[in-house]
Amino acid sequence: MTTPEINTWQGVQEEVRRRITQRVWRPGEFIPHEADLAAEFGCARATVNRALRELAEAGLLDRRRRAGTRVAVNPVRKAQLEIPVIREEIVAKGQAYGHRVLSREMPVPPAEVAARMQVAPGRKLLHLRTLHTADGAPYVYENRWINPEAVPAVLAEDFSAISPNEWLVREVPFEGGDFTFSALSAGGAEAEVLSCPAGTGLFVLDRTTWTGAGMITSVRLVFHPGYRMHTRL
Amino acid sequence: MTTPEINTWQGVQEEVRRRITQRVWRPGEFIPHEADLAAEFGCARATVNRALRELAEAGLLDRRRRAGTRVAVNPVRKAQLEIPVIREEIVAKGQAYGHRVLSREMPVPPAEVAARMQVAPGRKLLHLRTLHTADGAPYVYENRWINPEAVPAVLAEDFSAISPNEWLVREVPFEGGDFTFSALSAGGAEAEVLSCPAGTGLFVLDRTTWTGAGMITSVRLVFHPGYRMHTRL
Numbered sequence: 163m164t165t166p167e168i169n170t171w172q173g174v175q176e177e178v179r180r181r182i183t184q185r186v187w188r189p190g191e192f193i194p195h196e197a198d199l200a201a202e203f204g205c206a207r208a209t210v211n212r213a214l215r216e217l218a219e220a221g222l223l224d225r226r227r228r229a230g231t232r233v234a235v236n237p238v239r240k241a242q243l244e245i246p247v248i249r250e251e252i253v254a255k256g257q258a259y260g261h262r263v264l265s266r267e268m269p270v271p272p273a274e275v276a277a278r279m280q281v282a283p284g285r286k287l288l289h290l291r292t293l294h295t296a297d298g299a300p301y302v303y304e305n306r307w308i309n310p311e312a313v314p315a316v317l318a319e320d321f322s323a324i325s326p327n328e329w330l331v332r333e334v335p336f337e338g339g340d341f342t343f344s345a346l347s348a349g350g351a352e353a354e355v356l357s358c359p360a361g362t363g364l365f366v367l368d369r370t371t372w373t374g375a376g377m378i379t380s381v382r383l384v385f386h387p388g389y390r391m392h393t394r395l
Numbered sequence: 396m397t398t399p400e401i402n403t404w405q406g407v408q409e410e411v412r413r414r415i416t417q418r419v420w421r422p423g424e425f426i427p428h429e430a431d432l433a434a435e436f437g438c439a440r441a442t443v444n445r446a447l448r449e450l451a452e453a454g455l456l457d458r459r460r461r462a463g464t465r466v467a468v469n470p471v472r473k474a475q476l477e478i479p480v481i482r483e484e485i486v487a488k489g490q491a492y493g494h495r496v497l498s499r500e501m502p503v504p505p506a507e508v509a510a511r512m513q514v515a516p517g518r519k520l521l522h523l524r525t526l527h528t529a530d531g532a533p534y535v536y537e538n539r540w541i542n543p544e545a546v547p548a549v550l551a552e553d554f555s556a557i558s559p560n561e562w563l564v565r566e567v568p569f570e571g572g573d574f575t576f577s578a579l580s581a582g583g584a585e586a587e588v589l590s591c592p593a594g595t596g597l598f599v600l601d602r603t604t605w606t607g608a609g610m611i612t613s614v615r616l617v618f619h620p621g622y623r624m625h626t627r628l
Contacts, residue, residue: 183568183606221477222568243476243628244454335416335455339628344621345578347596363580363596373416388577395476395572 167204174203174213182222182233189235193223243341243393245371247328248294248302257296261325264291264355268310275307278370279377288316290326293355299386300356306381313378327381334378336371343367343391352384362387400437407436407446415455415466422468426456476574476626478604480561481527481535490529494558497524497588501543508540511603512610521549523559526588532619533589539614546611560614567611569604576600576624585617595620 168174178199181187193199196214200207214231217223224234252259267289270276276283288308294301306326308316313334321329346352348362356364364387370380385391401407411432414420426432429447433440447464450456457467485492500522503509509516521541527534539559541549546567554562577599579585586593597620603613618624 183570185568189565189568243626332422335418335422337412337416341626341628343576343598343624343626345596345598345618347580347594361580361594361596363578363594365576365578365598385578391576393476393574393576395574 169205169209171209171212171216174199174205174210175216177203178213178217179222182217187233189233192230192232195230245331245336245339245369247331248304249325249328252294252296252301255296258298260295260298261321262293262295263321263326264293266290266321271307275380278380279307279309281309281311281377286310290321292321292325292327294325294327300358301386302389303352303355303384304381305384306379308379309377312373312376330379335373336378337373339369339371341367341369346384356384356386358387365389365391367391402438402442404442404445404449407432407438407443408449410436411446411450412455415450420466422466425463425465428463478564478569478572478602480564481537482558482561485527485529485534488529491531493528493531494554495526495528496554496559497526499523499554504540508613511613512540512542514542514544514610519543523554525554525558525560527558527560533591534619535622536585536588536617537614538617539612541612542610545606545609563612568606569611570606572602572604574600574602579617589617589619591620598622598624600624 168177178193187193194202196207196210199210203210214223214225218225218231222234223231225231249259249261268286269289270284271279271281271287271289273283275287276285279287281287288310290304290306290308292304292306294304304327308326308330310317313330315333319329344366345363346366348356348358348360348364350360352364353360353362358364365385367383367385368381369383371378401410411426420426427435429440429443432443436443447456447458451458451464455467456464458464482492482494501519502522503517504512504514504520504522506516508520509518512520514520521543523537523539523541525537525539527537537560541559541563543550546563548566552562578596579599581589581591581593581595581597583593585597586595589597591597598618600616600618601614602616604611
C-alpha cells in the first residue's frame, strides 16, 4: 500500500483518525511505531508525535510509555464541566436572578460531612442554605458547607449582596473537584423550598472542591423540576 | 522582586499556578508575555509555553491568539466523561450482569426523535428497549434509537448475546456526543420496568452520538433508584 505524502500534523491526524474510525486499525491493536509512520507518510517523526498526542488526548489512542500505542478500546473523551455562577446561568436565559439565604449557622457537622470535608470530629463548619430564583420562581436549592479555616474571609460575609456560590467562584480558585449526579424524590424540605409536590423527581448535583491547602466547600444542589444539565464531547 | 531560576516546565507551571491561586495575578488580569516570563525565570521561552499550555488546558488560563493570556475568570475544567459498557460497570462492582431486549421494532420515529437523529420525516429507525440487570435486579432501562443507514450491520443483530450498548461501543467508533442529565418521577413504564413505586425520583441520561458520517444513536438511560454517577476534575 502506498500513501500519498502527508506533510502536516493535521494531515497525519486525519489519516490516523480515518484508520481508527474505519477499523483499519481495530480497538486494542498496537499501531505502528512513530518512526515507521513517519517513513510511510514521508514526514518528520515530530509531526507524527504531535498528531498522535492530540488523538490520545481526545481518547482515541491509548499510549503507554514502554508498551507502545494502541487504539483505545473504550474511548474516554473529555467533556467541559464547569462550576458555573448560577446568577450568570439564569441571566443568560434572559431571566431575573435572585437569591435568599435561608439559614447561616456554624454547627459541628454530621460525621459524614466532616469526613468529606476532611476536618477533625467536633470541628465547626459554616453551613449555608440558599435558594436561587429565576423570575422569582425557585431555580436551585443549595445546601452548602464551607471550611472557614481554608477560607477565613467567609466569616465576614453575610451573603446578602452576593450568593455563596458566586462569592466562592470569584474569591477562591479551586484546584480539583468531585462531582456526583443523582436524583431524589422531593421530601418535606426540598418540596417546600422548591415549591413542588412531595415525591417530585429532582436532579441533584453533589460537588466537593479543594485547593492544594485542603477542602474548601461541599455543596448539594437540588434543581427545580424539569431542569436539564447539558454537556458535549 | 527576584525569582529563583526555574529550569523545567513543571517548575514554571508550579510557580504560575501559585501566582494564580494566591491571587498575585487576579481573575481576568493579563499575565506577562512569555518572553518576559522566560527572562524572569531564566529559562527558554518554549519552557514557559509548555507550562502555560497545560494550565490553559486545565482551565486556569484563558489564551487568545492576538489578545494575550489572562487568568481565567470562570475556570472551566475538563472532566473525564466516558460512554461505558454497562456490563463492565456492573461486573466491576462484583455483580452478575444480565440484559434483556424488551422490544425491537423498526417504526417511523416521533418527530422529535427524527429531528434529533437528523433523518427525513417518514424515515424508519431501529427502536430497541433493553433492561440491564445487576445480580438479577433492574439496573438501567435503555430506550434507544439507531439509524440503520449509518450502521447497516445493526440489522443483522438480535442482541441476545450482546447488548446494543456494548455492541455499539465495540463496533462503531463515535466522534462526538451530546449529554443531558436530568431526573424524572417514575411513571407507569419506568416504574414497571425498574420495579419501583410510581413517583420514585430517577436519574436520567440522554445521549446522542455521531461520527463524521452522521448521527448513530440516541438513547435515554433511566437508572434504578439510588444510582449515583461520579466524575472528578
